Amino acid sequence: MTITEAPQATRRLTTSKAMVEAIAQEMDRDPSVFYLGEDVGAYGGIFSSTTGLLERFGPQRIIDTPISETAFIGLGIGAAVEGMRPIVEVMFTDFMGVCLDQIYNHMAKIHFESGGNVKVPMVLTMAAGGGYSDGAQHSQCLWGTFAHLPGMKVVVPSTPADAKGLMTSAIRDDNPVVYIFHKGVMGLPWMVKNPRSIDEVPDGEHTVPIGEARVAREGSDVTVVTLSLSVHHALDVAESLAPQGIDVEVVDLRSLVPLDRDAIVASVAKTGRLVVVDEDYLSYGVSAEVVASVTDRDPTLLRVPPQRIAVPDVPIPYAHDLEHAVLPRHDRIERAVRTAMGR
């Protein structure tokens, strides 16, 4: 059997391979960059965030740590304060509870408390998100919590190219940057298949500025502001509604801190309709912040009430059907877009 398709130039990678490529390139370029965390060495990261790096850079720069997040985040902070550029992995965002003091009282506040004299140029990577029955303590996003606490940048890539570009920018940034990757965008063969997790990635040096949203799809009727895996769902919905004459614009935030409020307002100024899709919890979070970004500036831009599609303030169920019922998936996004359009 031969598959016939038009030839095209390709240099495609999964999101995980793109992320690893950025780390490897920065480690080649700068000897002060190193990576530490649980199972990041021989295992290559349980979600393939470090595959092949131990073989290439050795155990001095790719460091497997014991299961003590407080200790090894503290190690990273100390190294950063002394001029290194560590990348520290917390296996799941869900585990922030055991080490939050190091993150928000130390990593995020040293620059402030030293009157700007001490920098903490570290990257804190974490896997996030649900959809694959991993239960309430291994499926949360929690990016809104990090974005709420001042002193750290927060980036959340959705595509392979952005995963590479934002990682490069995060490593080079003199501020602490929390880099959160959703397991569902990594392109892992054993996870839920996601065709949007494999795409073209620029060769060589590639940076994406932290704090700039991206219009993932242009449209004129409804703005969907979203991030991470939900960008992929929103694009699926946009493509399915296009033949019915509903033209959806999808804005991928890419970065929560700084938040690109201008891009949100610009899109809503064009469409007059806003749907926010966020896989984090509904209340006190990203979705409300996005709405406020519009209403603070000019509430008259909205021709219909804004809608927020998020996890409805319950722990994420293990049971497949229940989990899919609370996650912001295609059915809920489509309903919200139709409500905004009155059809």
Add this chain to the structure above:
Amino acid sequence: MTDVLFPALSEENPDAEGVLATWFVTEGSAVTADQLLAEVQVDKVSAEVLAPSAGVVHLLVEEEAAVPQGTPVARIE
């Protein structure tokens, strides 16, 4: 012309079947030596398949297809 084989991921079972999880190239595209062509999987173990030489690649197996290891999955001309 070079055949690209599904790698032997299972040592204890030479006839093990695997899945062509992901194609990173499309039919008829030009590839360089060592370029990533595919990711394959046997049980929970995955491996990368690299181009053994430069040329034009022809895909012989569809994504998601299950094939015995050792089967040619692509041909480079």
